[in-house]
Amino acid sequence: MTFKPHGKHLIAGEWIAGEQSFMSEPATGEAHAFSVGTPDLVNKACAAAEDAFWSYGYTTREQRAEFLNAIADEIEARADAITQIGTEETGLPEARLQGERGRTTGQLRLFATHILKGEYLDRRHDEALPDRQPLPRPDMKMVQRPIGPVAVFGASNFPLAFSTAGGDTASALAAGCPVVVKGHSAHPGTGEIVAEAIHAAIRKTGMPAGTFSLIQGGKRDVGQALVQHPLIKAVGFTGSLGGGRALYDLCAQRPEPIPFFGELGSVNPMFVLPEATKARGAEIGKGWAASLTMGAGQFCTNPGIAVVQKGAEGDALVQAAADALRGVATQCMLTDGIASAYKDGKKRFDGRNVVRPVLTTESEGRNALPNLYETDADDYLQDHALGEEVFGPLGLIVRVSGPDEMVELAKGFEGQLTCTLHLDDGDIAVGQRLMPVLERKAGRVLANGFPTGVEVSDAMVHGGPYPASTNFGATSVGTLAIRRFLRPVCFQNLPDALLPGDLA
Template structure:
């Protein structure tokens, strides 16, 4: 099954990889149209499988079709090709220079693993698939077991668009059956040229190791986990403790905390304002009820993570009891910075609505916390003008640790646009120079090719 899909993708590459931007853009727009035509069925199936509300699924569908159309517009401009030309210098001494031209070319078949928490925007036709198809790379998707029905409906939409555009059948395929063996077979297939993944650190690291251990290693673009720390500076905390606490809890518990940009850690400097923040956060959490998680397995992992933190610190707000093993209620912990620095397990992501407030004695200890945290998708600052000097000191650390740095905002809600970066140093992702959101994501599935001294008739059309 895996081999057949990869072979078909390779066969499709010989036509699709050399297709025009306008043809690929038409395909992307056709996929968006076909998804919208199945919108009601996709939403109904999504509610059954994921427990997500209709409004969330409808919004995510709009994000998915918006991504497809954004990439269609992007490739039609030709900017992604990054074309450069050094004209020939035949009379240059002591040696002449030939004509040199370079542009980006698609790498070949790509394997994409669907994500659990985004049944549309990061799964079958989501950002990774949209970027790869935009680049000219056929795609094989490993469907996620959390939403197989939604994945099938979206795959049908893609195949319908493929037929309308008259493209090779191997340009897209999806595999739903089989266990971990199928995933391993896909990433190890010799015709596959790159892998995109969004999921757990454990699962992603296993696939990453398989990619690098191949006889011909390939890039693995994995998004593996992030606690997305927020640092509240003194004047901001003094003036806006209650406001920031309410915003944080809203972001922390949004969608039962099942977002990769969920802000799980807040760092403050101890004092009266910090106490006010903690109290306001606890009160806000009490008003949030139990929410359904995507699967029972994810809910179980959330409870295991909560218990791991409790074992490390031995305290926090008590979780409301529930007989429904698929739901989770928010949970908060407070710890001194010295304990956070001493216990590496507190740095690990807990996927769900769990928050940890880290209380530093002073700004130096806050800096130590910032330096101790590994790579993240986001770092956030809350500051006033009086905090500018401290903010500049922290910013030097943040930009080395994360792909996106925010001021006076909350990281949930990732804008799909040209300037977005959704990635960061390990373990947030396995390739710190890449993003999985925004038009820059196409670069993961391209490579530069230089053409030296080729006659005009042999040059790719885009370089003539």
């Protein structure tokens, strides 16, 4: 059965058409019309979310777990239609969409299981000490409580796992917070059908209609109205540094500033240590090429930089990476805009004398081919633009003279989502020198692998120091993501009848 989008917004349980519309720009198949969001729709959705919070925010963990599982069920019930519209809109292969759908539903089910355990509430109890001298101590109980309505911006590169029912939405709903999603115009049909799944789950489980709303399209005024709406208490965002920083500033400038949990991009440097280079440099080079070009390089954890020691062994690694990249076929990028930005990023490298081309190609239209460049540590540290993310299959090799220069280079990197060490037993001493630097630079440090796989689990951290993200104490992936939308409240000497259900 072919899915035909109706192109409406979902506001407080009602599908609403707008006065203006925009056309989707699919990689293949038919374009569809979608209503354009407005600040007035934002106001209605936020008011509905606030109204819903007075009941949804006080549901039991069992009720919310049932709701999250119901969303997962409804998404799976629409599996074929989601794959169909998702592949048309994004150009991603069916296997990728199917895998991402599984990650999305698995994430919802994981959060459901996690909140049932109750450990995320960090409950604490200081019993009263009425006889303590010189002053008695009151009875104090602390628990994490939901903060209120949350705004979520869909991501361009993950139409499912980081968009309508993705990690930000799932973690906010798990915490007890209603959500207003601004859908991404790169995949509005995918956003619509997932919103239908959430709507069905709301009706199935009896949740308030305003628990979830989806606003499609719209210009900057819609995003601005959403983050500045006085009823919104936090924002989740995955996107560009420029767009994210603008929204972050708006959140900070509000009469009531609110947290902005933005994931803004990263070059995810890999440090290939000497003994590993000697023993398996060619293997690492080939593996890097595969990771660099996975999904046309459109992952926020794409390892865009490899730090390699000078010399013949390092040269062999570079040659192996270049040879592997030459065999990579043209890949369709998610949008025309992303493809254009990728070409602009390549031009940035072509115009710099401090950068040496290793493999250069010309990409046409929405299709991309890989590119590889090389520079030295001194030149890299003196040219800030070399450290800016190029969203796509472009790699930069930074050559160093030895471990000392490698450590100094590490100190010069900005905040990252990930840093990777490729090392053998003989590299441990160098690794020990690098680790104090890398753990200050990244939210996840890994060894002998590639960072493009992000496990949804209890221990995962997907965040890092700015500009990787705007809140270094948070993660947008894994169960710890729920804590972003909670705040601690202490209840002193309250009778049990007045305590939240999680404390009583």
